[in-house]
Amino acid sequence: MATGDELKAALHDLVDRDYTFMHICGTHEAAIARTGLRSVLPEGLKIVMGPGCPVCITPQGEIDAALEFVEKGCIVATYGDLLRVPGTKGSLESCGGDVRVVQGIHKAVEIAEKNPDKEVVFISVGFETTAPTVAATILARPPANFSILSCHRLVPPAMQWLLEQGEASLDGFMLPGHVCVVTGYEEYEHFPVPQVVAGFEAEDILLGLLMLVKQVKEGRHEVENAYPRAVDREGNRKAMDLMYEVFEPVDVEWRGFPVIPKSGLKLKPGFRQYDAQEKFGIEIKHVEKHSGCICDRVLRGVAQPTDCKLFGKVCTPRTPVGPCMVSHEGACKIWNLYHVRHL
Known part of the structure; x- marks a missing residue:
């Protein structure tokens, strides 16, 4: 691969108008900010953030549902990132209930096994990267006192919504490397815009941007792979098969978006005993935004x-x-x- 300086020089030679590309990955944003990458890009080249943070796009109604499980006396297991996300009546951190931070669903199952007289609910967030692991755990039939609140989201439907709205005037997308390791990129090929799968080093991102600019200038719209050391077109079929053995797509709301068709995952009927919503009769409600937060x-x-x-x-x-x-x-x-x- 070309050096960072070579990639920067090539971008400055090519960029002759304004371009706006969107990435859909929090790790991309962290890499861009950490390396100061935006400061070396040509003046007309802009890379903006999209809905690439699974905690961020979890709507307030799902946070409120998690707090309801606490009120019902459940042990709530969650990733640390969710602890301080504000709900209507505080956060999981401030609620005073039995809320435990875990590194993954397997640790939540261990809590259920050690506390057979308590109901344990795992707040299951994430894109296609984490859903297969959750599916594998559900297939292993955890104890009856264990259930999940499925807050999983699928990336392509959100991209479809963004393209249909045209709100951000995008020239193309930098696809999320982590998600594409699992899903591959075949299902992105029907989008009529330039797309490049990119890795997470500064050179990976610069290469991805260079490939995107070239597509626009040449009038092409296809999916190119700038991260072949980790991603291929087919992805991890075994992981995807596991995911769809346990889950099925469902229409769900994203924070900042309306309800997006087939953009979430719910447990299939054969696994509904692990659906915390059904188990405890909790409804996820839409919550209107009232703060000045954007x-x-x-x-x-x-x-x-x-x-x-x-x-x-x-x-x-x-x-x-x-x-x-x-x-x-x-x-x-x-x-x-x-x-x-x-x-």
């Missing part, structure tokens, strides 16, 4: 964190107003960490 606009790529009047003032990692300041994959927390003040 996480919704950041997740759609039409605003950046520093456009928010709350950023770094009222809203900080210690006192987050919105989820993008909570998760390590959230744009606001990333920009706060690396002191990014403008594009």
